[in-house]
Amino acid sequence: MAKRKVKNDFQPRIVVFACNWCSYPAADAAGINRLQYPPNVRIIRTMCMGRVNPAFVLKALEMGADGVLVSGCHFEDCHYSFGARKAAEQYQKLEKIVQLLGIEKGRIRQEFISAAEFPKFVQVVHEMVEQVRKLGPNPLAKSLLPGHKEKREEMAVN
């Protein structure tokens, strides 16, 4: 019984890489328009989605993130013209690596969200949080970061 309760209470922590020109303003606009989205996301602003090397996403997972969302402009809107395309290529690589490592595919996601599509941003975050909540906590954190669980519980209490 107790175990089940913990699972329901599980608040995933999701790292969002958002590009400076589209997704970050979208997140901003969501706030301005008073649309609510779960507080489980930690947004990291990057200049372009193409800058988000697969290594960064793996590092986030390694350091205990339960899910990682990479978001940026649509292909045609990219501020650096080829950045989003580059990001799509890199994401394919990342997907393959994650699959090889045996990490659930649902923990990573790539989304193209333009600055005007703030409802989409909210929806994607909702979906992602639900999806990761179903998958449960990141299994890597337990073995790679000793003391991680206690720390997390401590933070939840505070």
Add this chain to the structure above:
Amino acid sequence: MEINIAQIRETNAFSCLECGKCTGTCPVARYSKTFSPRMILIRALRNTHPDSIKSADLWSCLTCQRCDEICPSDIKYTEFIHLLRQFVGIENREGTCSHGGILESISRIMTAPDLKQQRLDWVGRDFQTAPSGEYLYFVGCLPYFDVLFNEIGTQSLNIARSTLKILNYFDIKPQLLPNEKCCGHDFYWNGDLENFRKLAEANFEQIKKSGARYVITSCPECYRTLKTDYPRFFGKLPFEVKHISEFLAEQLQQKKHRLKGDGLRVTFQDPCRLGRHLGVYEPPRQVLRHLSGLEFNEMAHHHKRAICCGVTGWMNCSQISKQIQAQRLREARATGADTLITACPKCQIHFQCALLDKQLKEEVNLTVQDLTEVVVTYLA
């Protein structure tokens, strides 16, 4: 970490004559303005505070053992570097891991004990493997390299496929470990012994449990790590480790096999772990001699004097690495070869990466292939 004087003493570092032969022979020092193996040693012995030695240069050493070969005082310089890096500690290092550190991340994720990798998807139906048996093929990180370095034109899994085909050709159905981990070579040499131990323990247990007597590797780094570094932690190994070139040389010798195929003009790059580290110079050459119609010439630097491919452990890849690679490729060209054969997947990746430079590619006009890939074309 505390410095262990007994271990340092074992490397003979205190008997340095400061003659500078190491710097003279070092492929990095040849192109770098600051890197000097002699100065690293002298500085480390005179001032034992980590801050005085932690500069990026400490991680530029290729640990290729050219200095070990030439040192008149018989200093084990690479071992010394390994101890220094361990002493400075991975968290204080100033070197940078190339590719955004993804390869280190992958290895670190692999230290998680409950990880269930899906790394055997490449094994198709036309290969014969067995769940148990005398032989085990240790694939190493090839599936990961294949994903990451496909875009520069290397298909690392071709090496794995070729190796399996060769083993099958000699009627051997090897085992494959479904949850094999990285051998820990890069952690060992970058001074992260804690993670190395985790990976090594996991691999050792798995291999022991499989009951295999012979472990075949197609990567010299796995070969060195399994053969010489694991026994230091676990004592005598209950299995024998062999590189695929040794296995092939033995088999071809025994059966007096001569494989027929097209004529190729080739030259051979000695991987440092295979050559200088373990003294396996002849087996790959014997294999090449068994291939008929193949013209084999040595490069200007070969055997003990062979030059490294420019990067070790994915650390500090820079303009200097590129210059080393360009020099090596030009040497290969000078032999009149059209194929550069190497026995190490990482050498192949590094040379292929250097060939991305269009000018250099036009100039040298070489293809880089693994030994197993060449042998497999002769089997059919």
